[in-house]
Amino acid sequence: MSAGGATALPELARRIAPNALPIVILVIVIVFAVAQPAFLKPDNLIGIVRQVALIGIMATCTTFVIMTGGVDLSVGPVLAIAGLVSYYSLEADLPLALVVLAGLSMGVLVGLANGAVIALLQLPPIIVTLAMLSIVRGSALILGGPEQHLIRNEPAYSFIGAGSLFGLPFPIYLFALVALVMILVQRLTPLGMLVAAIGDNETAARLSGHRTRATKTLVYAISGFGAAFAGIIQSSQVHTALATYGPFGTELDVIAAVVVGGTSILGGNGSVARTLVGVFFLGVVNNGMNILNIPIDIQLIAKGGIIVTALAIAARRA
Amino acid sequence: MPDPQPLVRGIGLTKVYGNLVALKDADFTVMPGEVRALIGSNGAGKSTLVKILTGAIAPTLGTVEIAGKAAPLGDPSEMIRRRVSCIYQHSNLAPAMSVLDNIFLGRQPTGKFGFVDRGRQRREALALLERHGIDLDLDATVSNLPTVKQKEVEIMKALALDAQVILMDEPTGWLAASEVTKLHATVRMLKARGVGIVYISHMLDEVFAVCDTMTIMRDGKVIAESAVADIDRPRVVHLMVGEKLARESERAAHQKRHPRGTGEIRLRARNLTKRGVFQGVSFDLYAGEILCLTGLIGSKRTELVRTLFGADRFDSGTLEVEGQPVTFGTPARAISHGIGFVPEDRHRDGLMLDMTMTENLAMAMLDRFRRGLILGRNRMVEAGRRAISSLSIQPPDGTRPVKLLSGGNQQKVLVGKWLNRSPRILILDEPTVGIDVGAKAEIYGILRRERELGAAVLVVSSDLDEVMTVADRIGVMVSGRLAALHDADAVRMDEIVREIGEAAA
Numbered sequence: 001m002s003a004g005g006a007t008a009l010p011e012l013a014r015r016i017a018p019n020a021l022p023i024v025i026l027v028i029v030i031v032f033a034v035a036q037p038a039f040l041k042p043d044n045l046i047g048i049v050r051q052v053a054l055i056g057i058m059a060t061c062t063t064f065v066i067m068t069g070g071v072d073l074s075v076g077p078v079l080a081i082a083g084l085v086s087y088y089s090l091e092a093d094l095p096l097a098l099v100v101l102a103g104l105s106m107g108v109l110v111g112l113a114n115g116a117v118i119a120l121l122q123l124p125p126i127i128v129t130l131a132m133l134s135i136v137r138g139s140a141l142i143l144g145g146p147e148q149h150l151i152r153n154e155p156a157y158s159f160i161g162a163g164s165l166f167g168l169p170f171p172i173y174l175f176a177l178v179a180l181v182m183i184l185v186q187r188l189t190p191l192g193m194l195v196a197a198i199g200d201n202e203t204a205a206r207l208s209g210h211r212t213r214a215t216k217t218l219v220y221a222i223s224g225f226g227a228a229f230a231g232i233i234q235s236s237q238v239h240t241a242l243a244t245y246g247p248f249g250t251e252l253d254v255i256a257a258v259v260v261g262g263t264s265i266l267g268g269n270g271s272v273a274r275t276l277v278g279v280f281f282l283g284v285v286n287n288g289m290n291i292l293n294i295p296i297d298i299q300l301i302a303k304g305g306i307i308v309t310a311l312a313i314a315a316r317r318a
Numbered sequence: 319m320p321d322p323q324p325l326v327r328g329i330g331l332t333k334v335y336g337n338l339v340a341l342k343d344a345d346f347t348v349m350p351g352e353v354r355a356l357i358g359s360n361g362a363g364k365s366t367l368v369k370i371l372t373g374a375i376a377p378t379l380g381t382v383e384i385a386g387k388a389a390p391l392g393d394p395s396e397m398i399r400r401r402v403s404c405i406y407q408h409s410n411l412a413p414a415m416s417v418l419d420n421i422f423l424g425r426q427p428t429g430k431f432g433f434v435d436r437g438r439q440r441r442e443a444l445a446l447l448e449r450h451g452i453d454l455d456l457d458a459t460v461s462n463l464p465t466v467k468q469k470e471v472e473i474m475k476a477l478a479l480d481a482q483v484i485l486m487d488e489p490t491g492w493l494a495a496s497e498v499t500k501l502h503a504t505v506r507m508l509k510a511r512g513v514g515i516v517y518i519s520h521m522l523d524e525v526f527a528v529c530d531t532m533t534i535m536r537d538g539k540v541i542a543e544s545a546v547a548d549i550d551r552p553r554v555v556h557l558m559v560g561e562k563l564a565r566e567s568e569r570a571a572h573q574k575r576h577p578r579g580t581g582e583i584r585l586r587a588r589n590l591t592k593r594g595v596f597q598g599v600s601f602d603l604y605a606g607e608i609l610c611l612t613g614l615i616g617s618k619r620t621e622l623v624r625t626l627f628g629a630d631r632f633d634s635g636t637l638e639v640e641g642q643p644v645t646f647g648t649p650a651r652a653i654s655h656g657i658g659f660v661p662e663d664r665h666r667d668g669l670m671l672d673m674t675m676t677e678n679l680a681m682a683m684l685d686r687f688r689r690g691l692i693l694g695r696n697r698m699v700e701a702g703r704r705a706i707s708s709l710s711i712q713p714p715d716g717t718r719p720v721k722l723l724s725g726g727n728q729q730k731v732l733v734g735k736w737l738n739r740s741p742r743i744l745i746l747d748e749p750t751v752g753i754d755v756g757a758k759a760e761i762y763g764i765l766r767r768e769r770e771l772g773a774a775v776l777v778v779s780s781d782l783d784e785v786m787t788v789a790d791r792i793g794v795m796v797s798g799r800l801a802a803l804h805d806a807d808a809v810r811m812d813e814i815v816r817e818i819g820e821a822a823a
Binding site: 190194203 | 648650653667669681684685687735
């Protein structure tokens, strides 16, 4: 009898664990809503999604990197340099499609370089992308200098980040599109399975006939693409390109969203959908604390505590 | 020695997981100076019993007495304090650290200011080595030691904890024959000093060579206990696997051999050389035969077959597959020529342990399940289901992560993932290491079936019983050379043993 009672609670925890994070989000939303009813206003909810769109795009695009057991620290400067490349393309009067393409290509190139070095030279991703963070930031400063570059009289380009469609900010659609594509790639294509396989056991994946090096290179290119896309949206949103956008800490926010969502930082186990949950979790926490006028210092401390707590809960599902 | 008090005594141990009874009412004792074999098929309950004795899990029912006193259960540190240690099949050493550091890992004696007292460490270690007559270089880096020495380091680690009972899980799984003898000498010496040893092994030869008593388990129960002197091998196998499998493996042992199979050469190696590794290896592998490469560990068989699969490169020589000269830069190229490869270390090189059975079975087949960009999950699941049933993988649940399967079933997954491709050439490196008699028989069945289907099968094996059982032809590798190639019918085991040992002596 006592044995039955003792096992009931862990049993309950075990069942809840896989859905722990969505439940926690719900609880937090209720707490915020009770404390400050304005939290639930449509404007605020839309605001949350708009605020998380940039981090969300980067996080969904870097989830594969983390699933392979790697990490991409270079997303911040890539965001900045993509904005600058787009700015100069606009200055050169290139058509919008080419402007966007140029910005995105910059990110993809940086990602390819990251991936090629990591995959071919078998160097640790954390060091390679840390070096790349430095290289790209330096390059962005050479390209853009210290000053802000205003993007004026470019209505088409400005629509990307500042426009709205059917009453919703346009970046939300872009975020939804990227997230959807990434989820589908993961669920439906061989790449999605291969990424998990490499994170689980790279040797075994290679011995099963997979081109593990090409795949690893590709996932960093995707991550670079995401960062560049975020950079384009941001420069469009604030009508400015600046070499120091995507400051130190951007990469940590991105990684936090992926890992809080439940993708293993060691690789293997993970999913894009979970990353989305992580993104919204952090977004809701940030927004709620802002709306409650919690001072920024306390916010930072609380955020750290909440991240560790979320990870501890998620760890129980293993 | 009139000491009737057992070192360890488990009474009525039962472990229930959900509705699965992993261990049922098991009694188990180890006396001082006793080497007790614990044997049984995978899933017989051995590991559950071992986990209870090491404190890794608590039994649902039952008690464990250590030196006559009931021990707290489910707490590893309590068991270590009560002088019960376990040496696991897979090494628990820190490979980059020295022998000395490993022996005291995590509990270094400290001096003033909390610094590690290296002098005292060394004195204690030397005393221990002396007392037990073990010869080890304390400053050697563990990863540079031969496997048998690494096992001795683990034993030392246990002894440094003052272990009175040492559980050894498949201690010889990765050892060469000569190393096994050395390890057994160590076991006998520990025994002479009154240490109780539980020897968990699938290798019956070893059980008969080194153990005093045996506990045989099947289906979660202890089904027999006996002094080794009072029982013979066929009886043991019979008790372990039960009626049906015993008959099957008996029948399998008397199958007809097919040297050179259908006569069609699938793979032709000429003067294959990888400098400093293997030299001038030439042989033909025929469709419809099983060619076993045997030899000592370190005779470079693994290295040779890895180059055949494109996992490594060779420096010179030629390789032809079905008459066509090939050089494989990657495994992917070899696979496209119809080659499949089962690596030796299934955990390190073979399986995605956290992924499901279905996914692992599909791992070499993703191209076949793909339509355009889309991976056909339904077809993948369907193919997985067929493989699971035709290989009788237990439990037949494709959604189960592979890490939860027993070794034998993991191995079936690893072999099975190639079978849907109908491989023209199937290469297996030590396909039955660490799996039980029943699962071995099933793996042999799979190999024979592939042979009948016309595949050319190349097996690397150090287990001579296995070689004599499945081979149509036998190649002997000695120090990177293919020293001999025989029709299996025309050669006796003792001749092979002599050839294997020739250069090593």
